[in-house]
Structures are given as structure tokens and as C-alpha cells.
Amino acid sequence: MTKVFDQPDEFAATALAGFCAANVDRVAAVPHGAVRAAPGNQGKVALVIGGGSGHYPAFLGYVGAGLADAAVAGDVFASPSTAWVYGVAKAANRGGGLILGFGNYAGDVLNFGAAAERLRAEGIDARILAVTDDVASAPRAEQPKRRGVAGDLAVFKIAGAAAEAGLDLDAVMEVADRANRATVSFGVAFDGCTLPGQAAPLFTVETGQIGMGLGIHGEPGIRNEKMVPAAELARMLLEPLLAERPDNHDGRVAVVLNGLGRTKYEELFVLWHHLTGLLDAAGLTPVQPEVGEFVTSLDMAGCSLTITWLDDGLEEYWSAPADAPAFRRGVVAPQVAGERVEAVAEVEAAIPPASPESQKSGACIAALILRLAEALAEAEEELGRIDAQAGDGDHGQGMARGSAAAASAAMKAAEAGAGAATVLSLAGDAWADRAGGTSGALWGVALRAWGQALSDQSAPDAATVAKGASDGLDAVVRLGGAKIGDKTLVDAFAPFVESLRAATDSGQDLPTAWAQAAATATEAADATASLTPKLGRARPLAERSVGHPDAGAISLALCARVIARELAQG
């Protein structure tokens, strides 16, 4: 278990500070991440990687020449927020476009995706690179649904080398996508890990058993098997990967044998001894194989094997020099002394100038969000109770925390003279930052998109508000991936938007249109009781949730009604 920490919720931030201090010659601290101390060439594509903490050397240990330009560190096993990703990416930008790389987990998909949208809105070309190497998490035909595990290293190494070589953004993305499609991993767990401050492990594996295909945060695996000698374990790790060998492949492969934290080096070398024979027998030639700890999971016991089916281009980039705190290969050409990045502290967002009308609207929006926060604080327990019927029961807390932060940010922005667009956008950012979890990120995305539909130069009319709601829904669907019927907040949000647009299109005033839409949303939210969840790793929850409405839909309808009451009172 994790033993060394102060306050558990400070663990990841303190570790980041310590990492930067220990590598002060190599990296510069930026808020929630690190960038290279000696930045890459001006105009190069910048690779920004990240995800939850607890996986070191992923991701901070890979910031360096020939690898990543920056890394974002979320809390332990939690995606960094959209604002964190956005901020680190901005600091890493060298003018050649950005690639945001992460393992394919719902929270990361959402936050890196939303950050990429914000960057593109500012004219910075940003792409996302979701690594999908874990063969145990989805069948071959559904590779885009697979999780990212230690394949992160192979894909980021190759993408980083391509970026360092001076390829343009399209070309680096092509190489990175090719590397990701060619990369497969299979992992086993012998025992779970324990988060800072927790008394019990996140999951356990019975003594004498192996959890086959278990994910690096305790995601369910394929099955349990009896513990076997190392020679047999090597075969078990390799077999699922050999099954995915591309037709007519020449057998040159990048290989990463990765320890998850408590399975130590000598154990990995014992496995590697057996793997060399098995690889040879399969006609595979490991190119610059890596045996060690690359993507850990705190002190989890277990290991994974990764293979990248190389082609000439991929082999060149896999073999290229790299020099990062936790990964060195060959000799990187020395940096020309000169430009050096210094650590930067967090700065407040600048408030763009606004017209008096829009400032007034901004103040109204801030007041509405404050009322929302009061209502969600009152409803916290009830929402938690509804969520606990099917999920982990933290929805009420997340909504209360997120709305309170949004209200505070909105009030502050309004007091500083922000217009309607800025107040609502900043409220969304604060919500996502503080609420945590998927629903927090989605509320942040929705409010920001909604805010972007408004203006800082005029007061929004009913049609503009409806357009903003529609943009917010689009962003939620685009980044969250949920469709109507999946039993998510979309099941209430989509009918709300449709109703609001129809009413405003037909010329109704905002209070009337909104009241109708809120009623529609409420009805739709209640109706989610008849649905079963479609998304995520909710299979064990699916049965429990039958007959209960979705907490996200219920809370969205509640918010709609609160605003409706306020609008009705003028």
C-alpha cells in the first residue's frame, strides 16, 4: 500500500513538485505538469502526454528530447481537468501544432478532447492521440474501444521521435496512429494497489491466482487462472499478442515488458529469459526491447507485455535517441545553450473587455449559477441517494462541489467586469476543475460551449440562449460519446434543448420557453428508470440500475427547473 504521503488529496501535487525538484536540470514546473527545461525547436510539433498520477514513469518521466514536450499530472488515477491539460499544452506549444496523448479512458478522452477544442478555438491546431493497446479490454475489431496500458510508452516514444525529426503535424499524427494500431499489450495482476490514505486495496487477487487481462486501475479482466511457473506465465502473456500478428509481417517488433510496481526487476528478467526463447520460436526479433517499470499502478503486483509490429518507419522512430528523466536511448544531440524554460506559477485568466449590456447579462448569469449552487447543495444528499442505487453515490457531492466553484468563479468574473460569454465560460471551467469525474467534465464542457455561443458585446436574446444550449449538448455528445438511450444526462439534456429551440423558434419569450423545456427534461429524466446503461465498465451496475432513474439526468432536470423559477421571477 501507499505509505508515504501527507494529506492524501495532496499526494499527486506534492509528487509533481518533488519530481520537478529532483529533475531541475531537465524539466521546468508549470501548473499541474512539467515541460522540457530546454524546449524543442521553434515550430516543431509538441507532444503533450498525461493522465492520472500513480503510474510513474508515466507520464512525467517521459518529458525530454525525442519523447514528450510536456506532461500533465492528474490526481491519483484521475484524469487531469480540461483546464489543466489546456494550460500545460499552451506552455508546451512551439508553433507547430500540438498532439495530446493519453491512455484511452473516459475521463481522459473527455478532458484532453475538450482541451483540444479550446486550443483549436484559439487557432492552435491540436489533435488527440488515445492509446488503445490493451487486447483484454475489447476485441480486435473494436480496437478504438481498448484501454491504454504500457503501449503508451511505445506509441509516445515513436510519436515523440517523429515530432523531434521535424515532421509536420499531419505526418506525426499519421505515424502516431500507425504506431497505435500496431501496438498490443496484455497484462496480468497478482495483487492490487492501495491509494494514499485508503486502508483497503482498490481490488485484490486471491493468493495463488492470476488476474488475466486486469486493467491498471483494477478494471475487470477476462478471467482468473491458477498461478504458474515463470516459463508458463511468459507463454500466457505472449499468446494473446501473437494472435494479433498482422498478415505477412516480417517479425521485427518493439517489445516492452513492464512491471506494475511490486513485481520487481529480477522477476521481470526471469520472464524475459523465457520470452526471448518464445519470441525466437515465433520468428520475432525484438528491436531494442525494454524490460523494467514504465507504466506502473502504484504498488500493484503484476506485469504486462507490449508488442509493436514495426515497419521501417516505426522502427526508425522507436530506435531513435531519447533523453528523458526515466527513459534514455542513444545519444541525443546536445541542445544549443540558450533558451531555457523556467518554472512558471499559475496565473489568473485575463478578463476580456465587455459592453455594459453584456456585463449586466454576465452579472445575471452569475446570480443564476449562485442560485443553482444553493439548490444543488440542498439536493446533494438526495442526488447521492439516487446515484447510489446504481453507481458509487458520489454524484450529489460532485454537482454541489462543481456548482459552488462555478458560482464563485462567475461572481468573481462578473465583479471584474466580464461579459456574458466570459462569465459562463469561466463558470464551466471552474465546474470541471472542481467537480471531478465524468459528469463534472461534461458540465464544464457544456457551459463553456454555451458561453462561447454568447457574446461579451451584447445581451443574449432567447434564440442565442437556445443556440448556446444546443452547442453545449453537441459538445457533450461529441466529447462524452453518449447517445440518447444510453442512460446518461444526455437523455434529459437532448429533450430540453429540442424543446427550448422549438419554443424560441416559434417566438416564445425565454422564461416561457425555458419552463416548457424544464418540464420536458424532468419527464425525460424520470423516464430513464426504464433504461439500462450502455457506456463504460458499468456491466455489474447495469442490473442494479434497472428501475432507477439516472442521477445525471435527474440533476440536469433539477437545474433546469431552478433556472426556470428564477427566470419566471424576472
Next chain:
Amino acid sequence: MTKVFDQPDEFAATALAGFCAANVDRVAAVPHGAVRAAPGNQGKVALVIGGGSGHYPAFLGYVGAGLADAAVAGDVFASPSTAWVYGVAKAANRGGGLILGFGNYAGDVLNFGAAAERLRAEGIDARILAVTDDVASAPRAEQPKRRGVAGDLAVFKIAGAAAEAGLDLDAVMEVADRANRATVSFGVAFDGCTLPGQAAPLFTVETGQIGMGLGIHGEPGIRNEKMVPAAELARMLLEPLLAERPDNHDGRVAVVLNGLGRTKYEELFVLWHHLTGLLDAAGLTPVQPEVGEFVTSLDMAGCSLTITWLDDGLEEYWSAPADAPAFRRGVVAPQVAGERVEAVAEVEAAIPPASPESQKSGACIAALILRLAEALAEAEEELGRIDAQAGDGDHGQGMARGSAAAASAAMKAAEAGAGAATVLSLAGDAWADRAGGTSGALWGVALRAWGQALSDQSAPDAATVAKGASDGLDAVVRLGGAKIGDKTLVDAFAPFVESLRAATDSGQDLPTAWAQAAATATEAADATASLTPKLGRARPLAERSVGHPDAGAISLALCARVIARELAQG
């Protein structure tokens, strides 16, 4: 616990093979160790390091330019045998002399010391470098008694850089000794590690407690303390080291924060964050600090802090480039392509030519050792019973295993035409190799020294045999460090030798002299029942052993009687 292995007793050897396979570009496999694939300059001092396995990256991971020339890998937490150290050192020799570096543990002191003697006997100047950094294991005034822990890295790094810089053997030893005297470490344990194949950990630390100053193999620490937050733990680690700051030191220090296996990177970074503040407050400037896993202890939970009080010379060598599988710093000048070491397999020792008389003596010696092995096999259980009264009860097994191997090697050598000196020396080597443990190594040392006193050109007379016994005793005392009265085999061996020399000096024939000496040894062995042990970490055993004789002394007397009977029968 260690999960990945085949047969537990093959673990270390398989891990070594896997390590060499994973680093085939960097190291070449030699029997029981690895050497640099691209050897250092001809004529350079070669640094050979090693010890038990289970501590990776110590020691194999440090073979490379600017660091070690070779490493020897013993079994898990067990010293490599004298022959293993000797063999790897021979392979690493570049003509400039050898430094054999290891952590200061009894078995390593013995085997690396005995190997150095063998090398010197062959005209290769070999020195030993026992790292003594663990402040918890002995007070400052008794630094030479301290154990070696993660200070290994600092001392070997500095010694390796000095050797790479081309200093001669005396000069490198002076730097290495200075580095060792300037290096202090303090460690804590949160939980024990489990050896391959064992169901229970080697030791445990109660939940919520910290074992202060606990050694890396579960050696007893100073005391237990209540678990504390990381900020306080940082202070606990640093305080005992600050107490040893040399007078008027300028504060420039090498620092190594080392995780023992299960205490992971982010936890170490959290500690480092706090340590930077504490070091600064103490007026210390860390030079190229290292935070990570450097000397582990399988999956033990815990960490240690090491400080080397630098001077200008030590700082230069600490900061110098290095390039090993597990440690890189700066950029090492590229090796001139050309000489490359290939993996070598174990080879049989060559049998030097011998005179017919000496060959006949060799055959007699082999027959005597065979008789000894039969007697020790019979006595195995009884010796185990005696040992169990005060120790771990494995003495009978070790003696039976060692003597059987010695008999087999002696017979084989005699059949191949070896003379007396060679037969007895090879028997000693085989005994040490197979018996394991301190007593096995001491028997090996004694027989080899005894053999060296004989000749391959003539049959030994009584005086020569007695001289050989005396040389054997000297070697045991010199390498084992025991004095008369310490309750070891020396308490029987010394009176045996004294009696044998006196009798042969006064002109008695060998059978008569030997019979007297055997009787003296038996009396002395029985008399050890009144002694208490003085050596090693035997404090809890000391009380138990009162009133019981020492098993090592008893078995030596038994061997003396067996040979006496054989000599009496001609």
C-alpha cells in the same frame, strides 16, 4: 511477495540470464555475472562489484562505462562464492589491477576477500572495497563495522569514475576509501519482502509502524516508531545523517533517495519535495541528486536516504558521465568500435602437470576427503541437531553438501592426474561453492590455503602438512575475522593446529601427531559449550547457545578424528 519464478533456487541464475539478454548491446554474460560488452581501456583499473541477488539495479545494472567493469550475482540475499567472484574478476581484468566492491556483510567480506587473495596469488593486484554507510548498524566510531546499503551507488559511482579517468590502483583506492568514509545512509522499512518460493515474508513491520534503521535483508533496526506524514518522515531520515556532518564541511553533497522496491516513485518524490526544504535549511546543496530505486530488497516497502559529504575530487567523480543499464549521467565519450566482449560459458579449471609422487599423494587426499564426506553424511542429522540448539540448524546440511562436492572434485582432479596441491585446492573451491553459508566459505578458504602449502612436484611430509594446516587457520582468521573464544570453528581449529605443529616439530610421524591434534580439537570443541558467541548479528542467539557447544567446532573435531582413523590405518 516474489511471484514470478520457476524453481526458487534457479531464480537468481535465470534473472541473470534474462538481464544479459535484455541488455545484450551493453553487457556480456560470464559465468555468474556480467562484464561490459565494450570493455574499458587496456590497463585501466577494473571495478568489480557484487553481492546477493534481489537488490537490482544493484549490482548488475551498474555495469557500464564510468561505473563498474563487471558484477557478480550471488543467489538471492546470499554472497556469491569465492570461485564466482574470482571468475568474474578474471574476466574483467584489464591489466591495471582490480577493486572488488561489495556491501559490508560477513559472507561477502569472506568471499570477495578470498577471491582477492587468489587473484593476488596469481600476480593480479586485487583490493577490496567494503561499503559501510548504514549509520544504524554501528556507531560512527566503528564505521568499518557498518553494513553497506544504498551508499553502494555513491561509492561505486565515484570509484568507477576515478578508474575510468585513468587513475592507478592506489589512487583509485584512495578516492574510493575517501568516498566510503564520507558516505552515510539511514533507512526505514514499512513492510518485509518475501523470497521466491517462501510463503511468509522474511520479516514484518506492524501496520502503522516504521522500522527505523532496519537493514535491507531484515537485519534488526534501532527501534519502531509510529507511522508519520511524509514531511515528518523526511526529517527522520535526514536527522541521523546531519549528526555525522564533518566539521567545516562546505555543504555540497551527493544525495540518493532510494526506494526498496514497493515504496514507489511518487512516494519518493513526495519525500524529495520535503527533503529539498530540509537540506536547504541545513545549508546543504544537493549535487546531481538521485531519486528512485537503486539498491532494492525484492518487494520490501521502505526507503533510505544517503549523503556523501563531497570534496572537490569526490564531486568531480560523482558528477562524471556514466552509462550503465540502470544508471546514466551525461554523455560518455563513444567507445572506439572494435574490441567487443562476447558471452563466455563456464570452463573447467586446467590441471597443472604433477610428479608421480605428488599424483599419488593427490589420490590419497581425494580418498581421505571421500571418507570425510561419508562420515559427514552420516553425521548430518546430529550436527543439525547441535546447530539448532543455538543457530538455524542448517550446519549439518552445509557440511554434508560441501564435503560431498569437495570429494567429487578431488576424485575428478586425481583421476585427471593432479598433484597434492591441486587436488586439495580444488576440493576447497568446490566445498565453498556448494556448501553455502559462512562455514562453507571458511572450509573452502582453509582447504585452499592448506593446498597451496603443498606442492604438485613432491609428496608432502609431516611438517608440510602441519604448515598447510597453519596456513589454513591463518586464512580462516584473516578472512573470517574470528578470534579464539568467539565460539566458532576457530576454537577447535587453533588448538588442532598448535598441537599438530608441536608434534611434527618434535619429530613425531603424521598419524601420531594427527591423532594427538584430533584429540585436542575434540576437547576444545566440547569446551565451547561454556562460551557465548561474539560475532555477527547473533545477539538473540547468544542466550540460547549458552551451555551448548559450537556446531562448527564440533564438526571440525569430527573431521579431524575421521582423518586420524584413516591415517592410523595407513
